[in-house]
Amino acid sequence: MAADDETPSRPAAPAPGGAVGLLPPSWSARQPPRWLPRALLYTVLSIAGLVATFWVLGKLQSLLTVLLVSLFLAFAIEPAVNWLAARGVRRGAGTGLVFGMLLLVTSAFVWTLGALLVNQVTTMVQNAPDFVEDLIDWINTTFHQDISGDDLTEYASEWSSSIEGYLVGIAGNVWGIGTVAVGALFQVLGVLLFTFYFAADGPRFRSWVCSLLPPAQQKHVLRAWDIAVDKTGGYIYSRALLALCSAIAHYLALRVFEVNSAFALALWVGVVSQFIPTVGTYLAGALPVLVALAHNPISALWILLFIIAYQQFENYVLQPRITATTLDMHPAVAFGAVIAGAALLGPTGALLAIPVTATLQGFAGAYVRRYQVTEDAEAPPPKKRRWRRRSTAEEPRR
Secondary structure, eight states, X not given: OHHHHSOOOOOOEEOTTSOEEOOOTTTGGGSOOTHHHHHHHHHHHHHHHHHHHHHHHHHTHHHHHHHXXXXXXXXXXXXXXXXXXXXXXXXXXXXXXXXXXXXXXXXXXXXXXXXXXXXXXXXXXXXXXXXXXXXXXXXXXXXXOOXXXXXXXXXXXXXXXXXXXXXXXXXXXXXXXXXXXXXXHHHHHHHHHHHHHHHHTHHHHHHXXXXXXXXXXXXXXXXXXXXXXXXXXXXXXXXXXXXXXXXXXXXXXXXXXXXXXXXXXXXXHHHHHHHSTTTHHHHHHHHHHHHHHHHOHHHHHHHHHHHHHHHHHIIIIIHHXXXXXXXXXXXXXXXXXXXXXXXXXXXXXXXXXXXXXXXXXXXXXXXXXXXXXXXXXXXXOOOOOOOOOOOTTTSOOX
């Protein structure tokens, strides 16, 4: 009976040394699973694909930046193109008309500021001797010094030699400067070309993108596209309207205080203060104050006070009324978006930060559900009353 109960042994297998023996019980557990080689292959291919993708994105960074800028510029001018298309103008002709108006405004702005710069430099060169004499008299009177014009001439000669050496170094690197300028020119032309195509063929491009997606996701893409166009166009519209109001107000103030080149300075203040994020207000206000300071310090003080007063009026009265129907963004959110955009893409990211943030804010408003805060949530929770047991000494006597 004991022999019948014994389990049959494993079939004999050749041992490594040629002998025949039994198979170890843990031999099957030591074999790797069948899916492991395939998983290792997929992992290696995935890592190689990621490395190749990042390498390609690094090489195409400039092209992707141009496409991103062109896309948001097309979003900005698409409301105007749609308005012209609704009145019978072909999209290509309407896009060309909008482009022509923008180029005309930009050229007028650059020409006006160039004339202002030439005028101010010419005035400073002509008034330089009188200004130097007044400066010497003020220094001698205030600090009890005895500085003559010969001392300043000696200092000026030293500075001129240093500036001359610096200019010679710049002239030696003219090939590199020319290469950078040509590259920047090609990028600008690329932005204009892609912006024209994105705006002129907007509906066709949108249909092509939606044809790559299932029908259930196409409505989300179209809604996101409309939100991006509305928010970006609203941002440009609100900034342009605020720039117009600022330019008119500062032009009247500069004319009242008899500051030269009032139109060019007012145009500078209006455009720079509205279209350059965060630091645009300070850059815009500094130039009129400096120009007025060169002629009359009292006028410069009044101009500075007017700029501060108008900034408060714009922040608390004018801007909330204009951005109520176009774009409403908290200043802290805008400042953080500009810093993040500058960290990612430099100056281009700083300029695109606010439209991109406005688009994301529009997505959140369209897809994120909000609830009304009730009175119970606003009121603080009632404090729990602590009960303590009276001691025998505190119990009232009967």
